[in-house]
Amino acid sequence: xFKKIIHNCTLAVFxxxxxxxxxxxxxxxxxAREGEEYAVKAAFVLNFAKVTLWPETxxxxxxxxxxxxxxxxxxxxxxxxxxxxxxxVGDRVLRVRFITTAGDCxxxxxxxxxxxxxxxxxxxxxxxxxDRPVLIIGETPGFARIGGIINFISKNGRLHFEINPQEAxxxxxKISSRILQLASIVESN
Amino acid sequence: MRSGTGKIYxxxxxxxxxxxxxxxxxxxQPTVSGAENLDLTGLSIEELMGLKVTSVSKKVQNLxxxxxxxxxxxNDDLRKSGVTNIPDALRMVPGLNVAxxxxxxxxxxxxxxxxxxxxxxxxxxxGRSVYTPSYSGVYWEVQxxxxxxxxxxxxxxxxxxxxxxxxxxxxxxxxxxKHAADTLGGxxxxxGGDQEQAFAGARYGASFGKNSxxxxxxxxxxxxxxxxxxxEDANDDWDMARGGFRVDSSLxxxxxxxxxxxxxxxxxxxxxxxxxxxxxxxxxxxxxFHDDTNVSGKNIVALWEHVLSSESKFTLQAYYDRTDRxxxxxxxxxxxxxxxxxxxxxxxxxxxxxxxxxxxxxxxxFSNPDVTLVTMDPDSRQDNLYSAFLQDxxxxxxxxFWLTLGSKLEHNDxxxxxxxxxxxxxxxxxxxxxLWTSVSRAVRTPSRVEGDGTVLAGxxxxxxxxxxxxxxxNPRNPLPITVLMLGNNNLEAEKLTAYELGYRFLASHDxxxxxxxxxxxxxxxxxxxAQDTVFTxxxxxxxxxxxxxxSAASKGLELALAWQATDWLKLDLAYSYLDSNMExxxxxxxxxxxxxxxxxxxxxxxxxxLNIWFRYVDSASAVYVLSQNGWFTIDxxxxxxxxxxxRPVAKIELSLVGQNLxxxxxxxFVQETFTLPTEVGRSVYGKLTYKF
Numbered sequence: 001x002f003k004k005i006i007h008n009c010t011l012a013v014f015x016x017x018x019x020x021x022x023x024x025x026x027x028x029x030x031x032a033r034e035g036e037e038y039a040v041k042a043a044f045v046l047n048f049a050k051v052t053l054w055p056e057t058x059x060x061x062x063x064x065x066x067x068x069x070x071x072x073x074x075x076x077x078x079x080x081x082x083x084x085x086x087x088x089v090g091d092r093v094l095r096v097r098f099i100t101t102a103g104d105c106x107x108x109x110x111x112x113x114x115x116x117x118x119x120x121x122x123x124x125x126x127x128x129x130x131d132r133p134v135l136i137i138g139e140t141p142g143f144a145r146i147g148g149i150i151n152f153i154s155k156n157g158r159l160h161f162e163i164n165p166q167e168a169x170x171x172x173x174k175i176s177s178r179i180l181q182l183a184s185i186v187e188s189n
Numbered sequence: 190m191r192s193g194t195g196k197i198y199x200x201x202x203x204x205x206x207x208x209x210x211x212x213x214x215x216x217x218q219p220t221v222s223g224a225e226n227l228d229l230t231g232l233s234i235e236e237l238m239g240l241k242v243t244s245v246s247k248k249v250q251n252l253x254x255x256x257x258x259x260x261x262x263x264n265d266d267l268r269k270s271g272v273t274n275i276p277d278a279l280r281m282v283p284g285l286n287v288a289x290x291x292x293x294x295x296x297x298x299x300x301x302x303x304x305x306x307x308x309x310x311x312x313x314x315x316g317r318s319v320y321t322p323s324y325s326g327v328y329w330e331v332q333x334x335x336x337x338x339x340x341x342x343x344x345x346x347x348x349x350x351x352x353x354x355x356x357x358x359x360x361x362x363x364x365x366x367k368h369a370a371d372t373l374g375g376x377x378x379x380x381g382g383d384q385e386q387a388f389a390g391a392r393y394g395a396s397f398g399k400n401s402x403x404x405x406x407x408x409x410x411x412x413x414x415x416x417x418x419x420x421e422d423a424n425d426d427w428d429m430a431r432g433g434f435r436v437d438s439s440l441x442x443x444x445x446x447x448x449x450x451x452x453x454x455x456x457x458x459x460x461x462x463x464x465x466x467x468x469x470x471x472x473x474x475x476x477x478f479h480d481d482t483n484v485s486g487k488n489i490v491a492l493w494e495h496v497l498s499s500e501s502k503f504t505l506q507a508y509y510d511r512t513d514r515x516x517x518x519x520x521x522x523x524x525x526x527x528x529x530x531x532x533x534x535x536x537x538x539x540x541x542x543x544x545x546x547x548x549x550x551x552x553x554x555f556s557n558p559d560v561t562l563v564t565m566d567p568d569s570r571q572d573n574l575y576s577a578f579l580q581d582x583x584x585x586x587x588x589x590f591w592l593t594l595g596s597k598l599e600h601n602d603x604x605x606x607x608x609x610x611x612x613x614x615x616x617x618x619x620x621x622x623x624l625w626t627s628v629s630r631a632v633r634t635p636s637r638v639e640g641d642g643t644v645l646a647g648x649x650x651x652x653x654x655x656x657x658x659x660x661x662x663n664p665r666n667p668l669p670i671t672v673l674m675l676g677n678n679n680l681e682a683e684k685l686t687a688y689e690l691g692y693r694f695l696a697s698h699d700x701x702x703x704x705x706x707x708x709x710x711x712x713x714x715x716x717x718x719a720q721d722t723v724f725t726x727x728x729x730x731x732x733x734x735x736x737x738x739x740s741a742a743s744k745g746l747e748l749a750l751a752w753q754a755t756d757w758l759k760l761d762l763a764y765s766y767l768d769s770n771m772e773x774x775x776x777x778x779x780x781x782x783x784x785x786x787x788x789x790x791x792x793x794x795x796x797x798x799l800n801i802w803f804r805y806v807d808s809a810s811a812v813y814v815l816s817q818n819g820w821f822t823i824d825x826x827x828x829x830x831x832x833x834x835x836r837p838v839a840k841i842e843l844s845l846v847g848q849n850l851x852x853x854x855x856x857x858f859v860q861e862t863f864t865l866p867t868e869v870g871r872s873v874y875g876k877l878t879y880k881f
Contacts, residue, residue, distance in 0.1 A: 043229040044237050051234075084230055115439075119396055141370045158238060182234060 038080030040159055041152055045112055045137060046084045048150060049094060051176035054109055058133045059092070066092050067107055069099040071125060072114025081112070102128035113138040113148070123147075133172045145189045149173070153184070162186045256593055256613035256625035257349070258284065258691055258705035260749055260763075262342040264367075269790055269800045271832035271846035273385055273410070273874075275342070275364065276329045280804060281786050283747035283763035284346040284705070285360070288806075288823075288858035291867035292384075292415045292425040293457045295329040296858045299346045299360030300709060300745055302769060302777040304811070305860040309358035309633050309683075311349065315366055315449060317490050317508050320356055322551050322572065323521055325636040328514070330457060331484050332364075333431060335392050335406040337376055337878070340367040346747065347707060348631035348687050350609040351580055351595040352543070358631040358685050359709075366449075369394055369402035369437040375881045382874025384848075386411045401438040407431070414458070415867045416854060423867045424479060429455030443496040450489035457482040461517050462815060463562055463863050464648040464671075474648040474669055480517035487511050500535040518562035518863060522554040541582040543595075549574040553637060562863075565641045572637075575600045591615045599632075603640055604682045607632045623693040632682040639715055639735045644674040646862055647814045648728075669728040672814070674717055677735040686710045703749040709769075714739030716774050739776065743769030759790040778810035778820060800832040806857070814862035821866065826855040842878040847871070 049066055066089055070081055078098070085096040099105050102125050111134055113122060122140070126147035129136060137150045144151035144164040149171065151162045163183040168175050229237070260282045272278045276295040280287045286303045288296045298307035308325035311318065314334060320327045342364050349361035372394040379389040390408030397403060409430040415423045433451035440446055459482065464475045490508040497503065507528040514521045531545035556568040580595030596610035611629030618624060638644065648671045691705040717733035745767040752760045763786040772779045784806050791799040805827045813821035828851045834844035849855075854868030 039229050040237055040240055043232055044234065046230050047232075047234045047237065083228075087230060115400075118398070118400055142373055158240060160238060179234060182238065 036076070036080065037159075038077050039083060041112070041139070042081045042084045044152070044159065044161070045081075045110065046087055046089070046094065048135060048137065048175075048179070049089045049110060051179045052135050053174035054133050054135075055172050058109060061107060064092055065095045066109045068094055068096045068110040068112060069105050069108035070096060070112050070114070071099045071105075071121075072117050073098070073100075074114055077114050099125075105129055105134070108134055110135045111137065113140070113143070115140040129171075131170060131172075135168075135173055136171075142189075144186045147188075149175075150183075151186075160184065164188060254591075254615065254617075254623070256591070256615040256627055256691070258346040258689060258703075258707070258747060260284075260344045260346075260703070262344070264337075264339055264341065266761075266788075267336055267339055267342075269798065269832065269834075270788070270802060271800065271830055271844070271848070273336070273388065274329075275332055275334075275336075278342065279344065279362070281761070281763060281788060281802075282344045282346075283749050283765045283784075283786075284745070284767075285344065285765075286767075286781060286784065286806070286809075289869050290858045290860050291423055291459070291864065292412055293330045293427040293459070294425075294860060294864075296860075297327065297329060299344075300707065300743060300767060301359050302771050302780040302809070303858060304777055305858070307359075308636060309356065309685075310360050310362060311353055311355070311357035312362045312364070313353075314364045315490060316492065316506055317488055317510060318355075318527070318549075321512070321521075321523065323519075323523070323553065323637045324639075325356055325633060328484075330427070331429075331453065331455065331486060331512070333408075333429070333453070334364065334366055334433075334451070335390055335408055337378060337390070338366050338372055338392060338404070338406065340365050340371070346705065347627075347689055347709075348609075348611065348629040348685060350631035351578055351597050351611040351629065355549075355574060355576070355599060355601070356633060358633045358683070366435065369404050369435050370396070372404045373402065376878065377881075378876060378878045380874055380876030382846075382872060384413050384415075384870070384872035385874040386413050398438070400440075401436065403434065403436040405432070405434040416870060417865055418854070418856065418868055423865070424458055424460040425864075425867065427455060427457040429453060429484075445494045447492040447494075448490070450487070452485075452487040454485040455483075457484060457516075459517075459864055461863050462865060463518060464645055478517070482514065482516040484515075485513045497534075501533065503530065503532040505530050518560065520555060520557040520560050523551060524553075525549065525551045539584045541584075542580070543582075544577070544579040546577045547575070562645045563638065564643050565637065566643070567641065570637065570641065572602045574602075589617055599634075601634045603635045603678075603680065604632075607634065607682055621695050623695075625689075625691045625693075627687075627689045629687050629689075631685045631687070633685075634682045635676075635680040635715070635735075638676060639680055640676050640678055642674070642676040646672045646674050646733075648672070670722075671728060671730045673730060673732045675720075675732050675734050680715065680735050681713050681737045683714050683737070683739075684712045686712075699753040701749075701751045705747045707743075707745055707747075709743045711739070711741045711743075711771075713737040714741060714771075714774060714776070716776055739774040741769060741771040741774060743767065743771065743780075757792040761788040761790075762786070772810070775819075776812065778812055778823075781807035781809040781823075781825070783807040796836045798832070798834040800830075800834075802830040802832075804828050804830075809858075811859050812861050813859050813866075815865070821859045823856060823858060826857070827851055828855070840880045842876075844876045844878075845873070846876065847873045 070077055081096045084094050087094045105111055105128060111129065136148045138148040139152040144162045149164055149167045153160050153162060161183050163180060164186050165180060166188060262278055262281060267278055270278060276287055276297050279285050279297060285297065285299050288303055290296055290305055294305055296303040296305045296307060299310060306324050306326045310327065312320050312327050319332050345361040347360065349357040353361050372392060373396065375393045377391045381387040388410035392404055392406040394404030411428040412426060414426040417423050431451060431453035435449035438446045459480050460477060461480045462475055462477050488508060488510040492504060492506045494504045495502060510525045512523045527549045529545060529547040531543060533543045535541050550571060550573050552571040554569045555565040576597055576599040578595060578597035580593060582591055582593045585592050593613040596608060599607045609631050611627060613627040615623065615625045648669055688708045689705060694702040716736055716739040718736045718738060720732045720734050723730045745765065748764040750762040754760060765784045767780045767782060769780055771777050787803045789801040793799055806825060808825040809823045811821045811823060812819065828849045830848045831850060832844055832846045834842055836842045849869055849871050854870040856866045857869050859866045
């Protein structure tokens with residue numbers, strides 16, 4: 001009998017929580033911060049744009065924008081990077097667009113290469129921007145060793161990144177040493 | 190630029206539903222996380238690095254957010270510990286007792302007295318359950334992978350029966366290897382020493398096709414025999430070879446497929462002291478003989494993960510597993526097939542629901558006329574297991590309180606249907622302090638041997654048959670007694686109700702503390718009850734029938750502390766206190782009350798590591814049929830492992846490891862019968878690891 005009462009009470013509590021679940025609301029406070037992966041990566045990219053110095057010549061065509069090219073047709077990627085579209089970086093604004101062919105990346109100062117693309121496309125793309133002043137950011141294991149400059153890696157559910165300073169130099173980019181200290185430094189293969 | 194934005198919105202048009210869901214995640218997540226609309230784009234790199242990342246394709250469970258006693262062994266922990274096998278690695282986990290019985294046998298248990306045949310743990314390797322339904326325990330000597338490719342080993346102490354498979358009563362050990370994309374390139378590891386005579390392993394990983402990664406590995410070892418306390422060789426040397434592969438492929442942005450498989454084969458030597466069914470007064474009742482156990486196995490696992498939306502995904506896993514064991518006292522072939530579906534879905538902001546269903550079929554074959562020590566009736570049997578579970582993690586107060594309710598319903602061929610509910614509550618007091626509590630119930634269904642087996646445990650005129658306190662007391666009858674353990678088809682499931690309380694403190698990246706208290710209430714524990722003796726003309730047969738008359742309680746405290754003292758020194762401490770009255774049933778011995786493990790990671794130079802590992806295990810006892818009173822006392826011991834590693838270049842690591850350095854040898858445990866107490870001795874090996 002007693003067991004049955006307990007059982008019924010548990011069931012009732014369960015149902016209440018399920019159905020409305022709002023009667024225990026406490027004052028809000030930031031406790032465990034979290035964010036969707038691509039939204040966090042987009043925010044990282046905005047930060048990287050702020051600490052990277054491009055040669056002035058790259059802005060000859062569009063002096064007021066830093067163009068971010070997204071490689072990888074993914075709806076979540078699009079939604080996430082929309083959050084940094086139009087953000088101010090110094091006296092320029094970020095412009096986000098999709099890249100579908102290697103030719104499209106002309107005019108981009110930043111490339112974000114999602115890991116949804118295949119290896120052949122990746123290599124073709126890296127060849128297309130070889131030695132051009134483009135900050136190439138990826139999220140594929142080994143990316144910063146095969147021509148990429150910055151690569152996101154996931155550690156314990158948090159995002160870290162690798163930087164290949166030699167590669168940055170080859171592309172004529174200067175990345176703030178403060179950021180280099182936070183990164184894992186890698187070398188080309 | 191215009192065309193780019195056009196493309197984004199074109200995408201939106203195409204996938205309105207998905208984008209609507211995605212926008213929920215992207216634009217509402219910040220409101221979930223904080224009062225002020227948390228705009229990620231306003232955060233610095235340092236702040237972003239501290240963010241927990243959620244991904245629609247994989248649920249990232251933050252360790253400090255689980256309402257269970259969980260401990261994780263990382264790949265780094267494994268490498269720096271210098272261990273060469275999985276069970277030895279588990280010695281760093283609080284709440285577990287790991288004891289090496291001889292060169293090729295281990296006893297591992299959680300929150301309980303130990304046994305070679307410990308029967309309440311669920312052990313999984315990449316989602317494949319590896320405990321054997323024959324005795325509900327784990328043959329640890331055949332559980333191995335390429336240690337360098339292990340991503341982590343998650344150990345949950347206490348019942349995990351709601352979410353995980355059967356047998357998860359005292360704990361769940363989940364061995365998880367790396368995604369194939371994380372093991373690109375080659376790795377060769379080889380070495381040798383006195384106990385680890387020779388070992389070699391190689392792995393190569395590559396990417397191929399569109400978004401596919403793969404690796405294959407092969408490894409092998411030969412391990413030398415240990416010694417008896419008398420200094421004589423224990424004849425327990427063994428060798429094993431193993432190989433396997435893994436392929437991870439992202440078929441589309443929403444589908445991923447994993448396929449992996451292994452194959453192994455080994456020779457395990459042991460010196461048996463076994464009763465002979467053809468005894469005579471002149472030849473004695475038992476004999477010593479060498480047994481060369483052949484073990485082999487193979488498995489293949491396929492896993493499909495499909496993301497339905499940003500808030501919902503399902504996984505479908507199927508595997509086939511075959512094991513063969515040809516040992517003097519048991520010959521067993523087993524084919525298992527297992528298929529499991531899991532669906533995870535969020536309902537609103539508050540409910541994170543997981544449900545699943547599973548079917549498992551296990552077909553065994555014990556038929557062998559030469560084996561008389563362990564026999565089964567029938568000698569071949571197919572068992573089916575059906576189960577379904579539902580769990581809901583409910584955020585009852587925003588970012589403060591989470592309540593997880595769930596239950597599993599399982600149907601098995603031995604005891605019918607079993608219900609295993611649990612309730613867990615997590616309270617995030619603030620960012621660094623977390624408190625959790627749980628009440629859960631788990632059952633262990635009878636193993637094959639408990640249901641259908643007959644075990645010839647010993648034949649002897651027990652020297653203490655004239656001792657009135659002995660279970661074999663029989664002053665009028667000096668005739669030999671044959672002791673039989675008899676299975677029982679009417680056996681019920683063993684039941685556990687567990688109460689747990691835990692506290693986690695995460696001050697910073699430099700210091701963390703994890704404490705867990707538990708009280709376990711066991712009921713209907715399997716006991717063997719002596720039946721009336723039968724006089725056969727030349728001797729006496731004492732049959733002990735499996736029954737459910739046992740009940741016991743245990744309580745304990747487990748502590749795990751990690752402290753990055755300076756940038757070159759990290760300390761990891763694990764302490765366990767355990768007090769149970771399980772020994773009163775006479776089925777297991779007394780547990781070690783206190784256990785401690787202290788690991789020191791010292792970074793001498795960028796290219797030089799020194800790792801020290803101290804372990805203390807309190808005195809304990811074990812059931813031992815071959816001793817005079819049926820018990821064996823195990824002394825407490827302190828020991829220490831040392832590892833020195835040097836990386837002359839980034840791709841090469843040379844290491845020298847000394848194990849059990851503090852004494853010449855100590856007995857850690859004994860098997861219940863058939864083998865003699867064996868010492869774990871001091872040993873040294875060198876290893877070279879080359880990556881390319």
